[in-house]
Amino acid sequence: MARAATTTDAFNAVAEPRRREILSLLVVQERPVGEIVAVLRLDQPSVSKHLRVLRDVGLVRVRRKGRHKLYRTVPDAIRPMHEWTATFERYWRHQLHRVKERAEALEAAGSGPDLKA
Amino acid sequence: MARAATTTDAFNAVAEPRRREILSLLVVQERPVGEIVAVLRLDQPSVSKHLRVLRDVGLVRVRRKGRHKLYRTVPDAIRPMHEWTATFERYWRHQLHRVKERAEALEAAGSGPDLKA
DNA sequence: TTGACATATTCCTATATGGGAATGTAATGT
DNA sequence: ACATTACATTCCCATATAGGAATATGTCAA
Numbered sequence: 253m254a255r256a257a258t259t260t261d262a263f264n265a266v267a268e269p270r271r272r273e274i275l276s277l278l279v280v281q282e283r284p285v286g287e288i289v290a291v292l293r294l295d296q297p298s299v300s301k302h303l304r305v306l307r308d309v310g311l312v313r314v315r316r317k318g319r320h321k322l323y324r325t326v327p328d329a330i331r332p333m334h335e336w337t338a339t340f341e342r343y344w345r346h347q348l349h350r351v352k353e354r355a356e357a358l359e360a361a362g363s364g365p366d367l368k369a
Numbered sequence: 370m371a372r373a374a375t376t377t378d379a380f381n382a383v384a385e386p387r388r389r390e391i392l393s394l395l396v397v398q399e400r401p402v403g404e405i406v407a408v409l410r411l412d413q414p415s416v417s418k419h420l421r422v423l424r425d426v427g428l429v430r431v432r433r434k435g436r437h438k439l440y441r442t443v444p445d446a447i448r449p450m451h452e453w454t455a456t457f458e459r460y461w462r463h464q465l466h467r468v469k470e471r472a473e474a475l476e477a478a479g480s481g482p483d484l485k486a
Numbered sequence: 487t488t489g490a491c492a493t494a495t496t497c498c499t500a501t502a503t504g505g506g507a508a509t510g511t512a513a514t515g516t
Numbered sequence: 517a518c519a520t521t522a523c524a525t526t527c528c529c530a531t532a533t534a535g536g537a538a539t540a541t542g543t544c545a546a
Contacts, residue, residue, distance in 0.1 A: 253534045254501035255372065256385070267384040268373070268504085272453065279460050285523060298505065300524050319513050319522055327460035334458065336389065337451035343396050343444035370504045371531035385534085402493055415535065417494050436492055436543050 259308040262333055266311075270294065271302050275325050278312060282324035376425040379450055383428075387411060388419050392442050395429060399441035 258264045266272050273292055277283065285303065289296045303323055306312040310329045314321050375381045383389050390409055394400065402420065406413050420440055423429040428446045431438050 253499095253536095255375070255503080255533045257502065258372070258504095263386075263389075264384045267381045269380075270504095272380075276456065279457055286521095295506075296523070297507085297525080301504075304524080316513090321523065325457070325460070327457040328464055330454050330457045331461055333450070334454035337447050337454060339393065340396055340442070340444040340447045341451065343442070344448055347445055370506095371529095372503045372533080374532065375534095387534095403491095412536075413493070414495080414537085418534075421494080433543090438493065 258305050262309055262311060262329055265305055265309045266330075266333070268302070268305075270298075271306055271311075274299070274302055274306065275311060275330070278323050279325035279327055282315075282322040284317070284320035284322055286320070288323070375422050379426055379428060379446055382422055382426045383447075383450070385419070385422075387415075388423055388428075391416070391419055391423065392428060392447070395440050396442035396444055399432075399439040401434070401437035401439055403437070405440070 256264055258268065266275070270292070274288060277288060277291060283291075285296065285299055288294075288299050288303075292299070294302075303312060303314075307314065310326060312323050312325055314323050316322075373381055375385065383392065387409070391405060394405060394408060400408075402413065402416055405411075405416050405420075409416070411419075420429060420431075424431065426446070428443055429440050430443055431440050433439075
């Protein structure tokens with residue numbers, strides 16, 4: 253089997269950095285394809301293809317406006333990723349606490365930070 | 370060009386659902402490969418290969434324990450993803466507010482929810 | 487050393503890319 | 517109708533999978 257399609261879900265779609273840039277750009281305000289091309293300095297077909305992927309997974313929506321197509325990010329489609337990553341939050345907090353406690357313990361012991369370990 | 374390697378960054382690594390399962394499992398407590406195989410019901414070589422990818426991007430760490438190798442998630446390596454998704458939080462909040470306001474406006478107008486639009 | 491257990495790597499293959507180039511399609515103005 | 521603007525799609529190709537099967541490496545025990 254090969255890798256899952258980029259259109260499988262948000263996780264696969266945003267693995268591509270350009271698509272993340274597009275999402276960040278379009279969440280602020282909707283824009284026509286030409287502007288995305290200009291701002292991000294990508295080729296037009298490339299942008300259209302990325303937008304197609306993002307559309308397929310529901311991360312962006314389009315609406316016509318004369319000859320233009322205005323794309324905008326659908327922020328809600330990013331929530332599942334946010335929530336998944338959030339399940340690890342308490343653990344990296346613990347990690348920080350451990351590091352902090354360790355540093356304080358060392359200082360209390362009178363020695364400087366252990367640069368070797 | 371093909372897709373970026375899965376070992377490019379955390380975004381690419383966690384695009385694979387099995388790797389997400391492995392991370393969720395190993396963040397609670399470290400485990401030997403055999404247990405991951407048993408709990409997630411995957412083939413051993415498959416698990417080893419996924420662990421290799423996760424290791425390459427710093428999402429897990431290993432330590433030897435006799436004949437076993439104990440893997441554990443490095444939660445801090447997930448923070449960049451959490452932070453990226455968090456930049457969209459205010460926008461989906463706005464989205465919810467708009468939906469809520471719209472619903473309340475309709476109710477105040479005396480009509481039920483607009484099922485057509 | 488030998489054997490058994492635990493994990494890692496290699497080889498193979500079908501599939502899905504993303505970029506570049508070229509072309510197709512849709513909407514507007516005259 | 518026709519030229520123009522704005523996007524979208526298609527074709528080609530190098531590359532990177534993920535899974536399955538087989539094999540290699542590593543570690544302990546007797």
